[in-house]
Amino acid sequence: MKYRDFTLNDFDAVIDLWKRAGLILSRSDTMEGLEKKLKRDSELFFVVEEDGRIIGAVMGCYDGRRGWINHLAVDPEYQGRNIGREIIMELEKRFKKLGCEKVNLLIEKNNCKVQGFYEKMGFKTDELIFMEKWI
Ligand SMILES: CC(C)(COP(=O)(O)OP(=O)(O)OC[C@H]1O[C@@H](n2cnc3c(N)ncnc32)[C@H](O)[C@@H]1OP(=O)(O)O)[C@@H](O)C(=O)NCCC(=O)NCCS
Structure with missing residues (x-):
């Protein structure tokens, strides 16, 4: 298992992985959107490879105060083998x-079923109201 920073050459493979893992993609998940993301803390956006195949990916972001985890996914064929845990540990590092x-x-x-995974990784819930707006 090898970590490698995401590059735009990984775009198709990573979009395919996210879709197969059941993530909801948005209008930001285009080549242009991910290119913009790479202009900021690109070292937090990485993939996991095994035998040259991408089997996991995560898009971390740091806003200067908090870190954010986006689009964490492990290939369904590789889930349950501690790869998600390893990715979280690497990202936290x-x-x-x-x-x-x-x-x-x-x-x-x-996707609330994934809450148990994050609890195992030490995350806690908080009572907040999430608001958003596309501009
Ligand atoms: C969530 C996800 C990344 C976890 O990756 P994974 O490699 O399958 O998980 P791991 O094997 O590292 O699991 C680590 C621990 O969490 C537990 N776990 C994994 N998924 C879980 C779940 N859905 N609910 C409760 N516990 C879970 C495992 O049993 C393991 O526990 P253990 O230490 O007691 O053995 C993966 O299931 C996935 O890609 N899901 C679909 C995409 C997704 O929902 N991403 C999150 C978006 S917020």
């Missing part, structure tokens, strides 16, 4: 290196 003290994430309501 990279966040700490940037001086980040707290990491947040959001779970889509229709």
Whole structure:
């Protein structure tokens, strides 16, 4: 298992992985959108490879105060083998290196089954109201 920073050459493979893992993609998940993301903390956006195949990916972001975890996914064929855990540990290491003290994430309501995974990784829920607006 090898970590490698995401590059735009990985676009098709990573979009395919996210879709197969059941993530909801948005209008930001285009080649242009991911290119924009790479202009900021690109070291937090990485893939996991095995035998040259991408089997996991995560898009971390650091806003200078909090770290955010986006689009974490492990290939369904490789789930349940601690790869998700390893990715979280690697991402936390990279966040700490940037001086980040707290990491947040959001779970889509229709994906609440994944909450148990994050609890095992040490995350807790908080009673907040999430608001958003496309501009
Ligand atoms: C969530 C996901 C990344 C977990 O990756 P994974 O490699 O399958 O998980 P791991 O094997 O590292 O699991 C680590 C621990 O979490 C537990 N776990 C994994 N998925 C879980 C779940 N859905 N509910 C409760 N516990 C879970 C495992 O049993 C394991 O526990 P253990 O230490 O007691 O053995 C993966 O299932 C996935 O890609 N899901 C679809 C995409 C998704 O929902 N991403 C999150 C978006 S917010």
